[in-house]
Amino acid sequence: MIEIGNISKVFGDRKILSDVSMYLETGKVNMVIGQSGAGKSVLLKCLVGLLETDAGEVWYDGRNFTEMNYEQKKALRREVGMLFQGGALFDSMTVEENVAFPLEMFTKMSKEERTERANFCLKRVNLPASNKLYPDEISGGMKKRVAIARAIAMNPKYLFCDEPNSGLDPQTSIVIDNLIREITLEYNMTTVVISHDMNSVMEISDNIFFVFNGQKWWEGNRNDLLKTDNKELCDFVFASTFMKEFKSSSQSKR
Amino acid sequence: MVDILTHLGAYFLMLRKAFTRPEKMKIFFKRLSAEMELIGVDSVALVSILSLFMGAVILIQSAYNFENPLIPSYAEGVATRDSMLLEFSPTIISLILVGKVGSSIASELGTMRVTEQIDALQIMGVNPVNHLILPKILAGVFIIPFLILLSMFLGILGGFLATLVTESVSTHKYIYGIQYGFEPYYIVYALTKACVFAFILTSISSYQGFTTKGGALEVGKSSTKAVVFSTIVIILFNLILTKLLLN
Numbered sequence: 001m002i003e004i005g006n007i008s009k010v011f012g013d014r015k016i017l018s019d020v021s022m023y024l025e026t027g028k029v030n031m032v033i034g035q036s037g038a039g040k041s042v043l044l045k046c047l048v049g050l051l052e053t054d055a056g057e058v059w060y061d062g063r064n065f066t067e068m069n070y071e072q073k074k075a076l077r078r079e080v081g082m083l084f085q086g087g088a089l090f091d092s093m094t095v096e097e098n099v100a101f102p103l104e105m106f107t108k109m110s111k112e113e114r115t116e117r118a119n120f121c122l123k124r125v126n127l128p129a130s131n132k133l134y135p136d137e138i139s140g141g142m143k144k145r146v147a148i149a150r151a152i153a154m155n156p157k158y159l160f161c162d163e164p165n166s167g168l169d170p171q172t173s174i175v176i177d178n179l180i181r182e183i184t185l186e187y188n189m190t191t192v193v194i195s196h197d198m199n200s201v202m203e204i205s206d207n208i209f210f211v212f213n214g215q216k217w218w219e220g221n222r223n224d225l226l227k228t229d230n231k232e233l234c235d236f237v238f239a240s241t242f243m244k245e246f247k248s249s250s251q252s253k254r
Numbered sequence: 255m256v257d258i259l260t261h262l263g264a265y266f267l268m269l270r271k272a273f274t275r276p277e278k279m280k281i282f283f284k285r286l287s288a289e290m291e292l293i294g295v296d297s298v299a300l301v302s303i304l305s306l307f308m309g310a311v312i313l314i315q316s317a318y319n320f321e322n323p324l325i326p327s328y329a330e331g332v333a334t335r336d337s338m339l340l341e342f343s344p345t346i347i348s349l350i351l352v353g354k355v356g357s358s359i360a361s362e363l364g365t366m367r368v369t370e371q372i373d374a375l376q377i378m379g380v381n382p383v384n385h386l387i388l389p390k391i392l393a394g395v396f397i398i399p400f401l402i403l404l405s406m407f408l409g410i411l412g413g414f415l416a417t418l419v420t421e422s423v424s425t426h427k428y429i430y431g432i433q434y435g436f437e438p439y440y441i442v443y444a445l446t447k448a449c450v451f452a453f454i455l456t457s458i459s460s461y462q463g464f465t466t467k468g469g470a471l472e473v474g475k476s477s478t479k480a481v482v483f484s485t486i487v488i489i490l491f492n493l494i495l496t497k498l499l500l501n
Contacts, residue, residue, distance in 0.1 A: 048377055049376075050373055050376060050377070074379045074381075075379065076379075077376075077377055077378060077379035078378070078379045080377060080379075082374065082377045084370045084373065084374060085370070086369055086370060088369060088370040088371050088373065088374040089371075090371055090374075091365075091366075091369075091371070101378075102378050104278070104281065105277055105278060105281065105378065105380060106277075106378075106379065160377075
């Protein structure tokens with residue numbers, strides 16, 4: 001479980017995050033939604049320590065991440081897996097080498113064991129035959145799946161996904177969404193997904209946090225989302241005709 | 255001024271992070287050998303061609319300028335040797351390597367930065383500065399002096415080959431000239447400069463690439479900055495080292 005306590009972040013004279021608090025549960029997909037520029041990615045970067053917070057604290061299962069020194073943070077990061085927007089695969093390595101990289105860096109596994117584990121992870125994300133290809137030889141969806149395989153290679157406790165569906169077609173998006181959900185349940189991870197894709201939100205989220213103008217504006221689950229009358233959230237979620245119809249049909253069913 | 259000091263501070267902080275014990279020595283040596291190949295082996299052809307032709311050109315120009323009967327006939331050989339050893343090989347070749355190696359380092363790291371590969375390393379718990387930059391600096395400091403030695407040899411060889419095609423300098427006088435009054439200290443001087451310039455070009459280029467912010471356009475800008483700043487600092491240190499080492 002991850003607890004965020006009143007974190008704030010300022011860039012120059014722009015306040016990006018203001019007093020944000022959240023409670024991100026283990027074994028659940030915690031989705032942070034919001035408009036572009038609302039501060040979602042900055043929040044994620046503050047959570048994983050890629051950006052320093054100006055105020056507030058982040059706790060990982062009772063461990064205060066904000067107070068940790070460099071070495072302690074480094075040790076905790078081995079429990080973290082992250083899926084970046086573009087995959088962030090290492091161009092100079094093959095798919096298999098990418099997945100095996102954290103194992104080579106931080107474990108005493110032999111080459112055979114590493115290869116076996118990498119291939120297991122690749123098989124888990126339904127990519128069994130691409131291990132010798134380089135990142136520029138595979139599609140965007142495949143890159144995301146390789147990135148998920150790399151993220152789970154070390155059996156992480158926490159998984160962070162920054163817009164996992166950006167640039168993907170609807171069918172591939174569903175594959176990635178389902179994979180994130182399955183892996184979260186399988187490994188009992190605390191998963192945090194940043195997204196503005198409402199299909200993903202309705203498909204896989206357990207907890208939803210709406211960030212607006214750098215503040216946590218609303219939180220709830222899928223059912224709460226359909227019943228909400230929060231103006232800013234409704235403007236964001238039901239901006240499309242499809243979502244408006246989806247809401248009215250689900251309300252008429254009730 | 256504040257900007258310069260900020261960058262200088264960030265540069266030294268980066269160096270402090272780079273010079274720490276690598277996470278795994280096996281991976282470090284693998285990366286070191288890969289960098290040696292990229293920085294050293296891949297530059298052999300360029301350095302060879304440049305040095306060979308430059309040696310020949312220095313000889314022909316010296317012969318053209320040394321037509322005075324008071325100047326001994328072996329002076330062209332002395333001039334070619336000393337020009338190559340003292341200035342051309344250590345300084346000019348280093349400046350050319352800034353264009354080739356420096357821009358490549360900056361664009362490689364810049365691309366890694368904008369595609370979040372460096373963030374991915376950091377999230378994994380890897381010290382990205384140590385993992386990516388230390389092998390580049392050490393590979394440069396180790397392999398560039400060998401390129402400079404090769405350049406010295408090929409430059410003098412270029413001069414020799416030029417004597418075969420030009421009638422102004424005889425081959426045996428050239429050979430006598432390149433041996434006349436030879437100071438072995440010149441080699442030490444050139445290699446010292448080579449080590450310092452290698453450190454400057456690899457570390458400044460790494461800093462420019464590593465601190466890239468933005469997208470593809472900024473990667474190009476970082477690459478240009480790497481070449482400009484490395485060149486300026488090398489020229490400055492060339493003066494300082496020449497004054498210190500040849501006094």
